[in-house]
Amino acid sequence: MQVQLSHLDTPCLHINAEAMERNLQEMAHVAADAGVALRPHVKTHKSPSLALRQLEYGARGITVAKIGEADVMADAGIKDIRIAYPIVGAEKLARLAKLMDRADVSISIDSVDAARGLSELGQSRKKRIPVLLKINTGLDRVGVTPPEALSIGKGIAALPGVELVGILTHEGHALHEATLDGAKRAAREAGKAMVDLAEELRKAGLNIKEVSVGSTATARAIAYVPGVTEIRPGTYIFNDLNEWTIGVATEETCALTVLVTVVSIPAENRAVIDAGSKTLTSDLLGPPTGKKGYGYVKGHPDVTIARLTEEHGMLEVKDARKRFKIGQHLEIVPNHVCPVVNLADVMYLMRNGQCERQIDVLARGKNR
Amino acid sequence: MQVQLSHLDTPCLHINAEAMERNLQEMAHVAADAGVALRPHVKTHKSPSLALRQLEYGARGITVAKIGEADVMADAGIKDIRIAYPIVGAEKLARLAKLMDRADVSISIDSVDAARGLSELGQSRKKRIPVLLKINTGLDRVGVTPPEALSIGKGIAALPGVELVGILTHEGHALHEATLDGAKRAAREAGKAMVDLAEELRKAGLNIKEVSVGSTATARAIAYVPGVTEIRPGTYIFNDLNEWTIGVATEETCALTVLVTVVSIPAENRAVIDAGSKTLTSDLLGPPTGKKGYGYVKGHPDVTIARLTEEHGMLEVKDARKRFKIGQHLEIVPNHVCPVVNLADVMYLMRNGQCERQIDVLARGKNR
Numbered sequence: 001m002q003v004q005l006s007h008l009d010t011p012c013l014h015i016n017a018e019a020m021e022r023n024l025q026e027m028a029h030v031a032a033d034a035g036v037a038l039r040p041h042v043k044t045h046k047s048p049s050l051a052l053r054q055l056e057y058g059a060r061g062i063t064v065a066k067i068g069e070a071d072v073m074a075d076a077g078i079k080d081i082r083i084a085y086p087i088v089g090a091e092k093l094a095r096l097a098k099l100m101d102r103a104d105v106s107i108s109i110d111s112v113d114a115a116r117g118l119s120e121l122g123q124s125r126k127k128r129i130p131v132l133l134k135i136n137t138g139l140d141r142v143g144v145t146p147p148e149a150l151s152i153g154k155g156i157a158a159l160p161g162v163e164l165v166g167i168l169t170h171e172g173h174a175l176h177e178a179t180l181d182g183a184k185r186a187a188r189e190a191g192k193a194m195v196d197l198a199e200e201l202r203k204a205g206l207n208i209k210e211v212s213v214g215s216t217a218t219a220r221a222i223a224y225v226p227g228v229t230e231i232r233p234g235t236y237i238f239n240d241l242n243e244w245t246i247g248v249a250t251e252e253t254c255a256l257t258v259l260v261t262v263v264s265i266p267a268e269n270r271a272v273i274d275a276g277s278k279t280l281t282s283d284l285l286g287p288p289t290g291k292k293g294y295g296y297v298k299g300h301p302d303v304t305i306a307r308l309t310e311e312h313g314m315l316e317v318k319d320a321r322k323r324f325k326i327g328q329h330l331e332i333v334p335n336h337v338c339p340v341v342n343l344a345d346v347m348y349l350m351r352n353g354q355c356e357r358q359i360d361v362l363a364r365g366k367n368r
Numbered sequence: 369m370q371v372q373l374s375h376l377d378t379p380c381l382h383i384n385a386e387a388m389e390r391n392l393q394e395m396a397h398v399a400a401d402a403g404v405a406l407r408p409h410v411k412t413h414k415s416p417s418l419a420l421r422q423l424e425y426g427a428r429g430i431t432v433a434k435i436g437e438a439d440v441m442a443d444a445g446i447k448d449i450r451i452a453y454p455i456v457g458a459e460k461l462a463r464l465a466k467l468m469d470r471a472d473v474s475i476s477i478d479s480v481d482a483a484r485g486l487s488e489l490g491q492s493r494k495k496r497i498p499v500l501l502k503i504n505t506g507l508d509r510v511g512v513t514p515p516e517a518l519s520i521g522k523g524i525a526a527l528p529g530v531e532l533v534g535i536l537t538h539e540g541h542a543l544h545e546a547t548l549d550g551a552k553r554a555a556r557e558a559g560k561a562m563v564d565l566a567e568e569l570r571k572a573g574l575n576i577k578e579v580s581v582g583s584t585a586t587a588r589a590i591a592y593v594p595g596v597t598e599i600r601p602g603t604y605i606f607n608d609l610n611e612w613t614i615g616v617a618t619e620e621t622c623a624l625t626v627l628v629t630v631v632s633i634p635a636e637n638r639a640v641i642d643a644g645s646k647t648l649t650s651d652l653l654g655p656p657t658g659k660k661g662y663g664y665v666k667g668h669p670d671v672t673i674a675r676l677t678e679e680h681g682m683l684e685v686k687d688a689r690k691r692f693k694i695g696q697h698l699e700i701v702p703n704h705v706c707p708v709v710n711l712a713d714v715m716y717l718m719r720n721g722q723c724e725r726q727i728d729v730l731a732r733g734k735n736r
Contacts, residue, residue, distance in 0.1 A: 005436075009459035009736050043678060065679040068373075085679065086631040088642075088695050091377035110632050113694045141680050142632040142640050172677070263454040264478050264510040272510050274456075278710050279735050282650040309540070310411060310706055311433040311453065311735065312509050326481045327456050338678055342646050343710070345733050365713050365732075367647050367679065368377050 007348035011275035019255035034223035041234030046363035048076030068366030106130035122161025137190040138173035166210025180247035187218030191225030240337035375716035379643035387623035402591035409602030414731035416444030436734030474498035490529025505558040506541035534578025548615035555586030563595030608705035
């Protein structure tokens with residue numbers, strides 16, 4: 001029988017409630033100030049209670065990647081759900097149909113092929129499913145390039161059962177810039193390219209109402225590009241070492257830490273914690289940072305989490321036996337918080353050093 | 369409401385039942401042939417039903433890293449559980465006490481400090497908890513070095529409430545060798561060092577009954593070192609691209625694949641699958657291989673899974689639009705199967721192309 005674990009049983013995730021609330025407030029302010037809608041990506045927290053908190057802060061709706069995430073959010077009564085992911089295949093379309101019974105769903109797509117499945121579903125339900133054309137502004141992941149957008153956009157708009165309502169991008173390539181200024185410039189360029197493209201599509205007769213852009217790191221720059229209508233940041237609720245290293249977060253705004261225990265100090269230059277890749281993930285910091293290691297040990301800036309195996313984290317540290325004790329707790333700011341949360345069943349909401357409540361990561365593992 | 373998903377709703381994990389059974393049989397044969405006990409590490413499958421299958425194949429007991437894994441296995445009636453991990457702190461000791469009510473637990477430790485907690489627990493229960501001294505034979509993770517073993521072993525043996533029954537190592541450093549022959553030689557050297565150390569400790573009066581060693585990649589070499597009493601391989605049940613690349617597995621013995629769907633072909637040189645780091649993990653292949661990418665696409669040896677974001681996998685491929693279709697399924701052999709399974713709630717046991725049953729990954733996420 002599984003006992004209820006405590007917030008001191010490590011490794012586990014602690015959320016600093018005050019820091020999280022400030023993060024939510026700040027991004028809501030950015031969106032309001034820039035006059036754009038805020039549609040947070042819930043991939044970061046995967047928790048309906050936190051999505052509801054984002055809506056209380058004025059978010060128009062939420063963004064998800066997978067139908068499984070949307071199902072969990074719809075279970076909590078969230079109605080306005082954008083799936084920023086191509087929906088492909090009979091299984092997915094059947095599940096989407098059920099989701100549409102209880103939520104207002106819009107979907108991003110990047111091909112007429114993928115749009116056809118949605119078109120058939122829309123026709124069978126005698127409605128037009130709102131879709132946004134995904135644009136590749138430089139990340140080279142999914143999405144059509146701006147020169148391809150008109151012909152594919154027209155192809156989608158011509159289909160019955162779907163309504164092309166906008167264009168959408170994730171300007172994640174901005175993070176490949178070496179400096180924050182460079183990232184902001186790249187983000188603004190992406191925003192401008194999106195707005196220009198929307199105008200071009202409108203001139204060609206497409207009714208592009210929305211210009212939706214993404215990313216915590218770029219939101220504060222791209223939201224102010226005139227013509228952008230929506231931002232979809234995700235990580236901002238917690239931030240992480242990536243955002244901190246880029247310069248859009250600080251130690252104080254990193255609201256989620258991993259509480260770990262030193263379980264072994266087998267050498268003078270090595271201490272071992274009870275969190276490995278099954279807790280912290282193997283995600284490294286983004287390429288431009290040049291920084292190594294698997295997270296930041298709070299209070300110990302000279303210590304590197306040099307290696308991980310599945311359940312062990314190896315700290316490189318001078319005078320390990322003087323510095324640490326077996327059984328000591330440490331707090332780690334993870335490199336990339338989203339996949340770390342996705343490994344946890346629960347997070348603990350901490351306020352003034354006390355555990356206020358447990359937050360269930362109900363959409364954890366919902367990758368389908 | 370969550371619908372029951374099918375084995376064709378991607379991304380999901382497929383187990384080739386025949387390949388898995390052959391893998392189980394082969395390692396059972398190695399152990400029997402070498403005259404050592406087999407105590408599989410269940411970190412790979414995290415599924416009680418598969419642990420029970422390993423016991424049916426003659427395993428003496430199981431190995432786990434965390435108490436949470438042990439709890440799940442004990443729930444399934446498994447009695448002989450070795451925790452190859454230092455148990456540190458009040459929360460863990462309280463949970464260990466409950467676990468000991470229903471299973472025979474032995475524990476590996478590498479310090480007198482960690483042994484003291486176990487000693488108090490053992491005394492309070494008027495029994496001696498079996499412990500094994502963890503030895504660092506070269507991996508430089510946890511464990512004492514052979515020269516330190518005698519004094520620490522004596523310190524542990526002198527404590528009431530614990531019984532030092534053996535020594536234990538994980539010779540994972542053997543995988544840093546450039547060749548399989550090199551890895552086997554390093555494994556045999558580690559085995560010999562363990563046997564020699566056991567003899568030295570015995571001469572000094574310690575009652576070392578067990579010499580336990582680990583690892584799928586090294587088991588077939590180290591099991592035959594005279595004096596070794598137990599092997600603890602984990603990955604062998606499924607194998608993965610790491611084991612295949614090292615040379616101890618083949619495509620045919622890689623029993624677990626990730627079924628994915630091509631969701632976008634946005635460029636002639638790129639196809640995108642619906643599995644990213646939240647499915648395949650960011651684990652790369654071990655350093656000596658020099659190979660890149662995030663898994664092997666079956667039937668497409670020239671295709672590289674070049675980049676992952678959380679829910680996208682970017683395939684580098686020539687003539688992507690001729691080669692693949694949107695909606696097409698692909699099967700991927702993951703780099704490192706253990707953390708991949710740890711991201712899944714279920715696996716599908718496939719036989720002759722049919723889904724025989726769903727296997728719940730009940731110890732998924734049990735990192736505490």
